[in-house]
Amino acid sequence: MSAPIPESTRTATAPSRTGGLRRFVAQPTGALSLTVLLVFVVTGVFGPLFVDRPGGLGSEILQAPSSAHWFGTDDLGQDVFAQVVWGTRVSLTVGAAASGLAILIGTALGLMGAYSRRADAWITTVTDLMLSLPLLPLMIIVTAVAGPSILTLTVVIGLFSWPEVTRLIRSNGMVVVAMPYIDGARALGAGGWRIVTREVLPAVVPLVVVSVLLTAARAVISEAGLSFLGLGDPDSWSWGRIMLNAQRSGVLSTAWWQTLFPSLAILLLVLAATVAGVRFNDSRDPRLKDR
Amino acid sequence: MNADEAALSVRALSVEFATREGPVRAVRDVALDVYAGRTLAILGESGSGKSVTALTIMGLLDSPPARVTSGSIMFEGADLVTATERTRMRVNGEGIAMVFQDALSALNPVYTVGNQISELLRVRRGLSRAAARAQAIELMERVRIPAAARRVDDYPHQFSGGMRQRIMIALAVALDPRVLIADEPTTALDVTVQAQIMELLTELRRENGMGLVLITHDLGVVAEVADDVTVMYSGRIVERGTVEELFQRPAHPYTRGLLRSMPRPDRQDDELWAIPGAPPSSLHAPGGCPFHPRCDAAVDRCRSDQPEFELIAAGRGSACHRSQEVFDGRA
Ligand SMILES: Nc1ncnc2c1ncn2[C@@H]1O[C@H](COP(=O)(O)OP(=O)(O)O)[C@@H](O)[C@H]1O
Ligand code: SF4
Ligand SMILES: [Mg+2]
Numbered sequence: 164m165s166a167p168i169p170e171s172t173r174t175a176t177a178p179s180r181t182g183g184l185r186r187f188v189a190q191p192t193g194a195l196s197l198t199v200l201l202v203f204v205v206t207g208v209f210g211p212l213f214v215d216r217p218g219g220l221g222s223e224i225l226q227a228p229s230s231a232h233w234f235g236t237d238d239l240g241q242d243v244f245a246q247v248v249w250g251t252r253v254s255l256t257v258g259a260a261a262s263g264l265a266i267l268i269g270t271a272l273g274l275m276g277a278y279s280r281r282a283d284a285w286i287t288t289v290t291d292l293m294l295s296l297p298l299l300p301l302m303i304i305v306t307a308v309a310g311p312s313i314l315t316l317t318v319v320i321g322l323f324s325w326p327e328v329t330r331l332i333r334s335n336g337m338v339v340v341a342m343p344y345i346d347g348a349r350a351l352g353a354g355g356w357r358i359v360t361r362e363v364l365p366a367v368v369p370l371v372v373v374s375v376l377l378t379a380a381r382a383v384i385s386e387a388g389l390s391f392l393g394l395g396d397p398d399s400w401s402w403g404r405i406m407l408n409a410q411r412s413g414v415l416s417t418a419w420w421q422t423l424f425p426s427l428a429i430l431l432l433v434l435a436a437t438v439a440g441v442r443f444n445d446s447r448d449p450r451l452k453d454r
Numbered sequence: 455m456n457a458d459e460a461a462l463s464v465r466a467l468s469v470e471f472a473t474r475e476g477p478v479r480a481v482r483d484v485a486l487d488v489y490a491g492r493t494l495a496i497l498g499e500s501g502s503g504k505s506v507t508a509l510t511i512m513g514l515l516d517s518p519p520a521r522v523t524s525g526s527i528m529f530e531g532a533d534l535v536t537a538t539e540r541t542r543m544r545v546n547g548e549g550i551a552m553v554f555q556d557a558l559s560a561l562n563p564v565y566t567v568g569n570q571i572s573e574l575l576r577v578r579r580g581l582s583r584a585a586a587r588a589q590a591i592e593l594m595e596r597v598r599i600p601a602a603a604r605r606v607d608d609y610p611h612q613f614s615g616g617m618r619q620r621i622m623i624a625l626a627v628a629l630d631p632r633v634l635i636a637d638e639p640t641t642a643l644d645v646t647v648q649a650q651i652m653e654l655l656t657e658l659r660r661e662n663g664m665g666l667v668l669i670t671h672d673l674g675v676v677a678e679v680a681d682d683v684t685v686m687y688s689g690r691i692v693e694r695g696t697v698e699e700l701f702q703r704p705a706h707p708y709t710r711g712l713l714r715s716m717p718r719p720d721r722q723d724d725e726l727w728a729i730p731g732a733p734p735s736s737l738h739a740p741g742g743c744p745f746h747p748r749c750d751a752a753v754d755r756c757r758s759d760q761p762e763f764e765l766i767a768a769g770r771g772s773a774c775h776r777s778q779e780v781f782d783g784r785a
Contacts, residue, residue, distance in 0.1 A: 280516075346514050347560035351574055351625060352547035354539065361573070365564055 186446045193442040199435035203428075207255040210248035217245040217400065228420050235420035237405075238412040247424050249400040254432075257316050257386040257401070262379035264321025269328025269378075270371055274359050276329065277336025286329065293326040302385065306394040313396045320385045327381075328374045332367050339366045369447045376440035380433040387429050402428055460487035461665045462511070462550065462633045467525030467535075469503075469510050472518055478737055480506040482689045483763070484525070488633050488665035493656065495676040495697070496669045497712070498686035499733050504669045507686075508635050512552050513542050529633075547578060551626040553636040553655075557618035561610040567594070567621045568606030574628050593624040597654060616647035620654065627658055634659070635667040640675070652679055673716045677701060685709050688734055688744035691763060695770040705772035705781035707751045743775065751776055751785045 188194040221240020228235045234243035276286040302319050309315045339345070340363060348358055389395060390403025391410070402425035409421040469481040481503040488494050496504050509515045511527055513534060527534040529549055532541055554560040562570060571593055572586035581589065587606070594602035597620040599613075610618055619639060626634055636655055640648035656679050659666040670676060676683055676697060683700050685693040685708065693706040704710040711729040731748040734740055740747055746756040755775055763773040766781055779785035 343554065343556065343559035344562045346509075347554065347622075347625075348562070349514055350512050350546055350552040350554075351629075352543045352545070352578065354543045357577070362562060 183446065187443060190442060190446075192438050193446065196435040196439040196442060199431060200439060203251060203255060203432055203435070206248055207251040211252055214242075214245045214248045216249060217241040225414060225418050234424040235418065237408060237418065237421055238414055243405065243421055243424055246400050246405045247402065247428055250402045250405060250425065251428065253313065253396070253399050253401040254383050254386055254403075254428075257313060257320065258379045258383040258432075260317045261320035261324060261382040261386070262375055264317065265324035265328055265378050265382070266371060266375055268321070269325035269374070270332050270364075270367075272325065273329040273332025274336055274363055274367075276333040277340050277363060278355060278359050283333070286333070290326045290329045290333075293323070294330070298323050298385075299388065302389060303392060303394060306389055311394045311396055313399060316386055316389060316395065320382045320389075324378050324382060324385070328371075328378060331370055331374055335367050335370055336363050339363045369443070373440045373444050376436045376443070380436035380440075383429060383432055383436075387425075402426075461490045461529070462486070462488040462667075463526075463528040464507075464511065465526050465528070467507065467510065467527065468523045469506050469515070470521050470523050472521070473737075475737055479523075479739075480520075480689055481510065484686075484689075484691055485763075486667075486684060488667055489682075490632065490665050491659065491663045492681040493659060493666040493668055493679055494682045494684065495680035496667065496684050496686060497671065497673065497676055499671055501733055501735075502686040503689040504686055505637055506689075508552065508637050508667070508669055511550065511635065512546060513537075514552075547574070547631065548629045549631055550633045550635065551629070551631040553619070553622050553626050553634065553639045555638040555641050557615070557622040557642075558610060560622055561618065561625075563610055566607050566609055567613070571621075571625055571628055574625060578629055589628075590624075593628055594621070596627075597621070597624045597658075599624075615643050616651065619643065619647075619651055623651075623654065623658070627662065627664075630662060631664060633665045633667065635669070637669045638671070639668075648675075655679075673712055685712070688739055690744065690773060691771075692745070692774070693772045699767075699770060703781060703783075705766050705770060705777045706774045707749045707776075707780055707785075708745050709772075710780060711748075711750070743773075751780060 188197060218241065219239075221236060221242075223232070223236050224238055224240040226232050226236040232242050232244065234247060236242055237246075272286050272290070276283040302323055305319050306315055309319070340358075345358060345362055348362055353361075386395070386401065387403035387406075390401045391407045393407060395401050395404050395407070405425040406422050409415050409418060415422060464484060464486040467481060467484045468479065471478040471480055484503070484507055486494065486496075486507075496507065498504050506515070506520075510520075510522060511534065522535050525535065529545060532545075534542065534545065537545070561567065565573070568587060568590045571590035572581070572583070575581045575586040575589055576583065579586075591602050591606050594606060599605060599617055599620055605613075610621070613621065623639075634655070639655065640651050643651065652675060655666060655668070658664065668675070668680060680697045683695060683697050684691055685700075685706065687708050693700065693704065693709045695705075700709065701713060704713055708729070715726060715728050717726055729748055734744055734747075741760075742758050743749070743752070743756045743761050746752045749756065753775065759775065761773045761775045761777075763771055764777065765771045766777050770781075772781070774780060776785045
């Protein structure tokens with residue numbers, strides 16, 4: 164019998180849950196982008212409770228921004244601030260839902276491609292094909308055929324946004340699949356499903372978080388683009404529709420406030436989501452510990 | 455089942471890798487019998503095909519590039535070469551388990567060791583969370599990890615190399631396999647820890663009645679723990695026998711060379727003797743006997759004819775044109 168020999172151990176700090184968030188906001192970019200995102204979410208969720216739904220005809224048409232109308236008014240006398248607030252809800256909903264759909268499809272296909280050579284052959288082909296297609300015209304056609312609505316927008320944007328996610332998850336998943344501990348798991352009888360869900364997925368989860376943010380940012384842009392082209396939901400406000408109205412009523416060049424504020428909203432949201440995504444990535448990277 | 459029957463029986467196994475420079479025949483015509491309660495050592499220099507043999511038995515080689523071109527791996531009445539994925543998943547862990555050389559990379563860094571052991575028990579044995587955890591601690595105690603109850607929640611990188619190897623052994627024996635394959639389990643460890651790990655493996659083999667396959671390039675380890683020895687060279691088996699017989703009376707010039715190069719306390723050589731030359735690459739193996747460029751007994755036909763593996767005495771076999779002469783001490 165061999166006696167238990169105490170061997171030296173390194174006391175490393177185990178990963179903690181709250182430490183991640185603290186590291187994330189430790190940098191001004193992290194704190195700032197998170198704040199901006201939170202402001203948008205709060206505006207989207209609670210804003211419409213405090214701001215009347217824009218509608219009808221007002222007497223004060225095409226007013227420049229003032230204390231009464233912070234973002235000015237349009238050619239029907241409606242308050243642009245109210246439109247932006249109500250639009251926030253739709254833009255965020257479509258962005259989040261479409262991104263969720265894209266992440267679901269993209270992660271599933273990416274993991275399949277990373278693990279199974281056979282599946283990978285066609286997943287890579289389809290992904291490359293999708294990435295090479297001109298997406299905007301395709302989205303326009305599909306949306307037009309399916310009939311514009313929030314649901315259509317969400318599904319169309321989601322179905323066209325997964326290839327980037329697939330590519331990211333697949334390439335990183337392949338690195339994990341090649342790790343010796345995957346062979347260790349297979350030597351103990353783990354099958355494909357267990358390996359993918361227990362060994363590979365947890366390793367790519369941080370990337371999934373990053374892609375959620377980046378895909379949502381892209382989805383918001385797509386949503387605004389389609390709405391601006393008149394393919395948005397005609398019954399609800401969105402940032403794209405505000406700009407479309409300005410264009411339709413021919414005030415695009417004069418009533419600058421009608422396009423500036425929705426554009427600013429898009430820009431801010433996309434910027435914040437992108438910065439947050441990059442920052443999240445950095446805060447997870449042990450090589451950049453002190454950043 | 456007959457007690458004399460091998461728990462694991464490999465026959466005529468050949469494995470090829472497709473590479474850019476052409477097919478690499480890593481393992482050729484290998485036969486092994488693993489018996490319950492016995493230790494079979496597979497001895498050979500680096501690159502002789504030991505790991506490829508083990509990984510093929512476990513079904514861990516990716517195909518492509520690897521391909522089993524012939525042979526069978528019989529375990530509990532099933533041929534693992536042609537077995538379904540389902541059979542494979544049941545056999546791995548429960549029937550045959552494997553301990554790798556490098557435990558740090560073979561354990562998942564993101565889960566605690568307790569989590570990895572109890573997950574296995576929950577999935578394969580249907581244990582509850584609490585029962586699995588208790589049994590994980592028990593297993594860790596069995597492989598003699600100090601303060602197991604406390605260390606169960608540590609991550610692999612928090613353990614030393616020897617302790618990590620013990621954890622991998624705990625995982626490997628968790629489902630009480632009939633055969634345990636250990637591929638150079640102590641190469642990465644320092645000498646005192648090596649001895650402890652070998653002792654642990656031998657003890658588990660005895661207690662569980664497992665067949666142990668010990669892959670090594672270390673003759674000293676073979677002498678100490680093995681019952682049977684199979685010597686591999688350039689992807690082939692060159693000699694086989696029980697450890698006593700083979701050490702007493704080698705029947706292959708390669709084995710004889712290995713024994714001669716072994717450091718011995720009773721001899722006061724200043725310098726260790728070594729077999730001259732280097733093992734051939736599997737891509738450009740020489741014709742005839744693959745060992746002939748390095749062999750001190752080579753004759754003309756060794757350069758042209760490949761020697762067959764033949765029995766020379768009960769339980770003894772060798773692949774050499776002059777095996778009988780070597781065996782009798784005449785060459
Ligand atoms: N993935 C691979 N691709 C090509 N050749 C391989 C591969 N893995 C192993 N080999 C070849 O198989 C031979 C045997 O390797 P291995 O079984 O690892 O030797 P060892 O006896 O040191 O464990 C080596 O010569 C190597 O060139
Ligand atoms: S066959 Fe010839 S070269 Fe090969 S080991 Fe025997 S004597 Fe040496
Ligand atoms: Mg090896």
